[in-house]
Amino acid sequence: MASGADLPSDKPARQALVLFAHGARDARWREPFDRLHARLTAMLPDCAVRLAFLELMTPNLPDTLTQLAAQQIDDILVVPVFFGQGGHLRRDLPALLDDCRARLAGIRIRSAAAVGEADSVLDAIAAYCAAALAGAAGDGSANDTASDSANASAGDCADGPADASTNPSAGKN
Incomplete structure (x- = not known):
């Protein structure tokens, strides 16, 4: 330190x-x-x-x-x-x-x-999540597994909310 x-x-x-x-x-x-x-x-x-x-x-x-x-x-x-x-x-x-x-x-x-708790932090996280969902995480700091998971699940969101009964990967982190 x-x-x-x-x-x-x-x-x-x-x-x-x-x-x-x-x-x-x-x-x-x-x-x-x-x-x-x-x-x-x-x-x-x-x-x-x-x-x-x-x-x-x-x-x-x-x-x-x-x-x-x-x-x-x-x-x-x-x-x-x-x-x-x-x-x-x-x-x-x-x-x-x-x-x-x-x-x-x-x-x-x-x-x-x-x-x-800060709205500006939540806004930054929301922007990151939206970019990851779109497959454009931007700075490349997300690891490949997280990016692949976000990209793979993007199609799932278009069909409605994912849950464990319809999406085997939902809820697994």
Whole structure:
């Protein structure tokens, strides 16, 4: 992960953006989050951008917030890169943030809604899905299996909703 020395700006950051993700056992799962981290680091040169995880991967959120506070960063926004507001964001994240606020007095720690709650994110996902259905995923980031599945099922949609009784591949991911 990036350290304070990795910041592109010569002046020390006073603000931080922490991308908060669930975590997974498979290390490849984090690749899109690493790409998002890199993009935001380039977009926000005067902001310390970090990636933290709830479980199964490191660093965790409390360690990340503690590290940022030790770097004299006093304004931190945590952005959950979750699709929706499930139990982890309704229960676990508020408890983690309350604990960190108690330990890191004087540090402003805020949280945004889950990225999947934003209409602009849903619009981008809908556009991607429509393009995939049309066989034009655009940037080629979808793997061949997903693209083939989207292309193969495009004809199914024209005949009506697919379900397990009429489409053996429906519901299998």
